[in-house]
Amino acid sequence: MKAIVVGPEGPSLVEIDMPRPKPAEVLVRVRAAALNRADLAVASGQPHGPTGGPDAIPGLEWAGEVVAVGAAVNDFYPGDRVMCSGAGGYAEYAVADHGRTLPLPADLSFEVAATLPVALQTMHDALITQAHLQPGETVLIQGASSGVGLMGLQIARWRRASLVIGTSRSPEHRARLAESGATVAIDTKDPTWPEQVRAATGGRGVDVIIDQVSAPVANGNLQAAAVLGRIVNVGRLGGSRGEFDFDLHATKRISYIGVTNRTRSIEEQRAITARVRADLWPAIAAGGFHLPIDGRYALAEAPAALTRMRKNEHFGKIVLTV
Template sequence: MTLPDLAPSLAKDMQAIEIRIDGDNRYLAAGKVAMPEIAKGEVLVRIHAAGVNRPDLMQVAGMYPPPPGASEIPGLELSGEIVATAPDVTAWKTGDRVCALVTGGGYAQYASVPAAQCLPVPAGLSMTEAASLPETFFTVWHNVFDKAGLKSGETFLVHGGTSGIGTTAIQLARAFGARVIATAGTDEKCQACRDLGADIAINYKTQDFVEQVKSATDGKGADVILDMVAGDYVTRNFRAATMEGRILIIAFLNGPKAETNFTPLLLKRLTLMGSTLRAQPVTSKGAIAKKLHQQVWPLIETGKIKPVIFKTLPLKDAQAAHDILRGGAHVGKVVLEVP
């Protein structure tokens, strides 16, 4: 189904950020591309803002290609206004303000989006704030609550507490009654974690997080651990986990390989899990969207959970946005605003 069939007043092309390759150099640059088409079950969104995430950096580096059929344009989350819908879409209409998880295409003026992956812009939030929500909230909910089953009263350890994932995980875990421990790389970042609701923040550069977690839990360890580091953290997570603890690995900042002793996995009856969202079917991501709408969106609209935005930049400065994430000094999300 082509766009002109549904919205003939719109242009046939649009501005977008493309991945350019010059020898060994891969970088982002503004370009003009064809307007996306929408298929059955999709809506066309005029994008107001797009969140920037580490998987975007991996895609530019050639390490995280989009699934077959997905847009080659980077960007896994967006906010905007629906300007067209496929005939079978009944839950949304033209003019609705939404934010959405996408498999790609966020760094552009328009994107085709599965209707099931859209959520309303929470009351009281700007489009820019809404664009910072989907990728991290979908990821944290799916892993920490759906897969690991974090419960009120349990101890939750999250590495990278000031990342987009970390700031989301701290707030969600605290809102649902868990005791939260976060790691970060500076004392200032540790304080930011505490300000967001972490009960304990550990500077991993000056403290041994295993010893600190054990001390804080009377030697028991954490019930659920969310890890974006991997590498040598795999062994240390085994030591920091309690009996029958659940460990989730969702990224590999220290590399995808680790040499470890699996004995604690058996003796502690641990569960080690991993997942990515991007290639999962629309039905799975739609189910997560429904849970977020029911259980988390009310907390956002009442101010109990807030988006944490470090910096906003115009779409044309996408490369600078990636440089900020690569530098690692940020607390929260970086968001691109689309003209």
């Protein structure tokens, strides 16, 4: 089969053996795969949790048709249309754990489906499981113009948050955040942005902050949060080291929660997928969650697609068609 493999000169299209599913896995003929920031690390030869390194195949999410299943799998069958999360999606065939696999609604295209698994799993876990977002509470999504950020806006609205604030440093991107449910869009380059958040909440501050930026906005998050607010550290796009006002953190009695998939067991990852299916499936099947596709590239063009992601100019998701 053809796959994008990381070699000494970077990622390139090569011919390799087709993977075989382990007992709890499904083998999928990939029709579309979506890019994620972690793919940049894998494509540069760096490890990302248990994946990555030399000869790795990037790709955390994809959609296609099941062609074979492992001996322990009894919930998917050859011919099923599915979307998956895992590793190795930049290829004509990929394997996924059956517990990280979801069936495709009849009207959902492979391209659209490929954009959904990571965003749904990440933001449902962050907003619902970790932050315990309740109807009527207020939410701030840092880095809202990414695919995961846009999904966070949508899940917050699905949860009936009373106010959903999204941030982006791009004026063009801020202008589009309302399409995914943002009621307020804020530029964190403006040093007064924490005051703007407090003003939008009547001086109280936001109940929940989902932070994909970290270092440069860490203290601003503490200023923008309400007393007893919850901050979930999902990503570190702005850096993994920075100042932190411990006194303000304690004064407001803020819960600061860190999450990553890199240290989660397969059982934990299955549980996240199961919660997504239990809570969000009717809305997914009805087309209630969607992400804009910024660009489409053929599998052989994956290096160019990764370059576009590295420039950080895209809005939504970048997709490979296989």
